[in-house]
Amino acid sequence: MKALRWHGKGDIRCDTVPDPQIEQPRDAIIKVTSCAICGSDLHLYDHFMPGMKKGDIMGHEFMGEVVEVGQEAKSKLKVGDRVVIPFTIICGECDQCKRGNFSVCERTNRNAELAATAFGHTTAGLFGYTHLTGGYPGGQAEYVRVPFADTTHIKVPNGLTDEQVLFLGDIFPTGWQAAVQCDIQPTDTVAIWGAGPVGQMAIRSAILLGAKQVIAIDRLPERLSMAKAGGAITINFDEESVIERLNQLTQGKGPEKCIDAVGMESHVSLRQPDTIYDRAKQAVMLESDRPHVLREMIYVCRPAGVISVPGVYGGLVDKLPFGAVMNKGLTIRTGQTHVNRWSDDLLRRIEEGQIDPSFVITHTVGLEQGPEMYEIFRDKKDGCIKVVLKTS
Structure with a gap:
């Protein structure tokens, strides 16, 4: 598959990498239809955030279609479901998740000891956002493995476009x-x-x-x-x-x-x-x-x-x-955002027409144009405010 990968400061490339596979029973594989470049990605692009490694797949704002589901996630997801994936990976079972404090989930950061050394305690695993937050491959790719997918998703109702709901995963x-x-x-x-x-x-x-x-x-x-x-x-x-x-x-x-x-x-x-x-x-x-x-x-x-x-x-x-x-x-x-605490209410507001988050989009291009769009977005060229990347 194609994916945008970090190769050092100011160096994002569209590379061919192996497709992700189911690794745990609660996993799902998502075929990405739309993803976005976030201002937080620029902190990685300019290497102001520690914990990046050469070859890391970028991106934490994405959505798509479920194409494969692990055995323990089948009660909540099925092949063909259209979903937005929150940037915070949540188990739904720890003390913090039960309190709705999803961005500090106690169980999803697979580099919890590293995070605890830096911050005093671990925080949640995040997609595409340094090895301090788990080193999970991000969503600026054609496919993504979503761990804890039975809880880490937002189902999209019929009749709403990608552009209307994509930003439920982060900026909205x-x-x-x-x-x-x-x-x-x-x-x-x-x-x-x-x-x-x-x-x-x-x-x-x-x-x-x-x-x-x-x-x-x-x-x-x-x-x-x-x-x-x-x-x-x-x-x-x-x-x-x-x-x-x-x-x-x-x-x-x-x-x-x-x-x-x-x-x-x-x-x-x-x-x-x-x-x-x-x-x-x-x-x-x-x-x-x-x-x-x-x-x-x-x-x-x-x-x-x-x-x-x-x-x-x-x-x-x-x-x-x-x-x-x-x-x-x-x-x-x-705090990082407790995405799933707000998602039901915000989805309702979109459906009712109170707000259409797509107003913020200024540039829509293919995934392969992602590297040049990082520079355009960082340098605020061409009136760029928000970039959406399409995988097909």
């Missing part, structure tokens, strides 16, 4: 969880840093959850235009002070709820000298992540407010003003 529930974590009230202003795919989903989620005012912060015209179309007030951080504008929009009080949809690679700007400091430390391996957005959120968030962090961080950050967090009484909520 990620944006939704980011907003839910804010405990949004009807009087709230919600400020969202980053108007990429997750930020766009967070904007629409915050509006669906009843926020009084949603503000999107970015610098790219196409992203800001999409955010505005979704109902957000926009701030271009290259053209004006984010803190001054947010204070203006909130009568000097600051937003009650702040969402970091950027993560470890915040943009370097001469208007934000701390980003230059972070980039320099990152270059000499004295810091792994660039936390400008976190600093700015902590500074501007209203006292007793909530900071929600769906943006991915991989390691160590510097100069984080934790004194402000404590003295202002801020609540910080983070």
Whole structure:
């Protein structure tokens, strides 16, 4: 089969590799029909995340058709079923899964000891996302082996296109969880840093959850235009002070709820000298992540407010003003997404027409064009916001 594989920093290739096989009784084999390049994939592309090995198959946002089912998965899946596969691999039986904390499943990371060394405890196995999370082959391929497939899937009803449901595997529930974590009230202003795919989903989620005012912060015209179309007030951080504008929009009080949809690679700007400091430390391996957005959120968030962090961080950050967090009484909520906690509700909202997540797609190409699309997506060329790859 064809698959996109990591061969080093900035080096993704479309290679021919062996087809996956059933290895465990709860496995299934999925013939991929659509997959996507995620902003989190760019952390791997640029090698900011540790744990990648040459030849790893990329991708954690994919869907397709069941073509083979292991013996113990046959009660939940059958050949021909159309499914979206969450990026979090879940057993459905451990204490964390029973609580709905699926992204910290205790049993699916086959490199649990390595993860525990890095993070203190293991987290769930993830598709296509480093050996810290199990080293599972990803979904930017023609076929994928899905472990724990009886629980790690979302069935797709008839009548919905791939484009409508594909993002149930990651960015839609990620944006939704980011907003839910804010405990949004009807009087709230919600400020969202980053108007990429997750930020766009967070904007629409915050509006669906009843926020009084949603503000999107970015610098790219196409992203800001999409955010505005979704109902957000926009701030271009290259053209004006984010803190001054947010204070203006909130009568000097600051937003009650702040969402970091950027993560470890915040943009370097001469208007934000701390980003230059972070980039320099990152270059000499004295810091792994660039936390400008976190600093700015902590500074501007209203006292007793909530900071929600769906943006991915991989390691160590510097100069984080934790004194402000404590003295202002801020609540910080983070985490990889508990996809299956939200999937039934979000699928219903798609079916009812409350939201069509396909709005975010700007580029649809074949899988073999994936390597060049990684560069286009990373460098924000050609107005690229979200890339969908088709396998046939």
